[in-house]
Each structure stands twice: as structure tokens, then as C-alpha cells.
């Protein structure tokens with residue numbers, strides 16, 4: 550037995566930092582919001598594994614969601630194997646759906662992809678032509694990704710409607726010509742969009758553009774990126790809008806929440822290794838944004854601090870205007886990247902070597918992207934279960950680093 554996996558422990562025997570700490574109660578709170586949205590609207594919700602694939606907490610997510618969706622062979626397999634109730638004897642009610650999508654499948658993986666998939670969505674008409682017969686021979690419903698050429702994304706790097714985008718088909722004549730080959734479509738054009746009005750307007754635009762196509766389908770996935778778990782989000786309005794859409798076109802609506810599933814449910818817990826001063830207070834912690842919270846680097850954002858020395862503090866990074874303050878503290882990662890910065894903060898007390906600092910929003914698009922840059926210690930995965938107990942789900946060591954290369 551591999552002793553690095555799943556050791557039951559208590560709060561007094563947390564592993565040494567760094568570690569990701571997932572809170573099942575926070576995940577379930579998000580799940581309940583998703584389940585309510587589904588109940589009110591008739592939509593089905595699939596966890597987007599590209600955002601979060603830490604399967605050690607799937608048992609508490611699985612009762613609320615209808616399945617998983619994927620971006621690759623590995624993800625579709627993980628969804629099939631870990632998201633429950635895929636065995637032949639589970640009844641239809643319980644069975645979770647496993648959707649397959651990829652920007653591009655290769656010919657040598659498609660058979661295996663289909664062996665796990667309940668639906669497959671191709672990104673382009675050429676991929677559809679290449680692989681649809683294999684899917685249909687196994688009675689697997691086939692879909693196509695559409696690109697409405699409009700989006701709600703404030704980052705060009707994450708904008709599926711960016712100029713010259715490869716993400717989906719937009720030419721209606723070409724799409725109409727393959728309608729006989731598909732039963733559904735997927736459209737993903739939101740990114741952390743917390744405005745119902747913006748979502749609704751964008752859906753209206755999709756309806757204007759593709760309404761006659763939608764009316765001939767059985768299902769439409771509207772992707773992820775709708776930030777409906779925000780505390781003041783008008784969930785009922787969203788549910789009404791989705792229900793109306795579903796009834797108007799006679800389609801089953803799917804949603805693919807990634808971030809909304811785990812927002813606020815994960816922290817990265819670190820220890821201050823060194824402090825310095827260079828016009829401002831500097832602290833270096835035992836983790837790295839490049840290796841452990843890569844999106845901070847990609848999107849040039851800062852991490853919120855949720856606790857210092859186990860006390861809940863909820864410190865947000867200072868904004869541009871406050872960056873002049875000489876007593877601010879910049880918290881750096883320990884990699885050699887000069888700009889490995891968690892953020893700049895106005896703290897009540899100067900950090901000391903040995904202090905514990907926990908950064909928030911560390912579940913989505915973090916754990917799925919972690920890497921061994923600089924050989925920095927890989928954060929363990931720790932789970933606070935619903936009953937309050939703590940599981941050290943996985944620890945990593947030198948052999949894992951070594952095995953990641955050869």
C-alpha cells in the first residue's frame with residue numbers, strides 16, 4: 550500500500566507546508582446552489598474537469614451534479630472512472646453522464662475516448678467528419694462546438710471569440726449542412742461572468758444568430774463561466790431564462806460549471822521562509838505562483854490572503870492606488886522567477902519567519918496546473934471533510950519530482 554495516500558489525521562497533525570486545503574463544506578454550499586439552479590431551470594450540470602479534477606472530493610459533489618465534461622482523453626477517462634455510478638448495474642437515474650470534448654482528437658485516441666463517453670462534442674466540422682461514424686456506430690450522440698463570435702471575457706487570452714479563434718464553428722451555412730450528423734451543440738463564451746444581464750444579452754445574440762439551428766437539436770450545452778454562485782446573483786432570473794430557452798427550442802440545456810463548483814473552497818497554505826526590505830517589506834513563502842497558482846501569473850492577478858497564523862484575516866491585495874505605501878508587504882514565491890509574486894498587501898503586522906500564510910481561491914485552475922518548476926516542494930493535498938476531520942489525501946516527495954522527468 551502506498552502510505553502517501555489518504556492518511557486519516559486530525560487538525561493537530563497537518564502536514565508541513567505547503568499544502569492545498571480543500572473544504573468539503575464550502576464545496577457542498579456551491580453544489581447546493583448548482584442543484585437549485587438545475588431544479589428550477591431543468592438544466593443539467595456537468596463538472597468541467599479542466600478547472601478542477603481533485604477526485605478525492607468527488608464523493609461530496611457527485612450527488613448534486615449530472616456528470617463531468619472533459620478536454621482530453623485523460624480527463625474523459627478520469628470522469629468515467631471517478632465520478633461514480635458508471636457500472637453496468639447502476640440504474641439510469643443514478644448514472645452520471647461523461648461528456649467528451651477536445652479542441653482536437655487524434656486518430657489513435659478516438660476509440661478509447663468513445664469507450665468512456667456518453668456524448669462527444671467535436672470542435673470543428675473536419676473533426677466531425679473524421680470521427681462521427683465511429684461514434685454513431687456505438688450510438689453515442691454527437692455534438693459540434695459553435696462559436697457565436699461574441700463573448701463575456703475580460704481577458705483576450707481566455708476569450709473563445711478572440712479574432713481568428715479556433716474554438717468552434719461560426720459559419721451557419723456550413724453548420725446547417727452537417728445538422729444531420731449532430732444532435733446537439735456546445736457554446737462556451739463566458740468567463741467568470743457575474744452579470745445576469747450580460748449573460749442574457751449574449752444568449753439573445755446566440756438565439757438571433759443560430760435560433761433556427763437550435764430548434765433542430767435535442768440538447769445545447771452553454772458551457773461554463775457563469776458566476777451564478779456570487780452571493781447577490783439573481784439565480785431565479787437565470788433559471789427562468791434557461792427554462793424559457795430550453796422550452797423555446799425544445800432542447801435539454803447543459804451547464805459546465807468549473808469555477809462555480811469550487812469557488813472559495815480551496816486555500817494554499819504556506820510558511821514564511823525569509824523576510825527582507827527593499828523600499829518595501831518583502832516576504833518569501835515556501836510555495837510559488839509559477840508552480841502552484843499559475844493563473845495568477847497568466848492573468849496578472851494577486852491572491853487574497855484568508856489567514857495568517859491560522860487566524861482568519863481576509864486580506865485583499867492592495868490596489869494600484871495603494872501601492873505607494875512604504876509599509877506594504879510584497880509576498881514572493883520561492884522560485885527564481887523575479888516576478889513570482891502572490892501580491893502586495895497592507896498587513897496589520899509585519900510578517901515574521903515561520904508565520905503561516907494561507908492564500909484563497911486556490912482550488913480552480915490551480916491544482917490542475919501545478920508543476921515542478923525549480924523543483925520546489927509540491928504542496929500536499931489536504932481535505933477538510935464534512936464532519937470536520939482532516940485527511941491528508943496525498944503528499945509528494947523527491948521521487949515524484951524525479952518521476953515527472955526521466
Ligand SMILES: Cc1ncc(COP(=O)(O)O)c(C=O)c1O
Pocket residue numbers: 597599600737739740741772773774775805806807808809
Ligand atoms: C468548454 C468549456 N466548458 C466549461 C469551462 C469551465 O468554465 P468555468 O470554470 O469558467 O466555469 C470551460 C473553461 O474554459 C470551457 O472551455
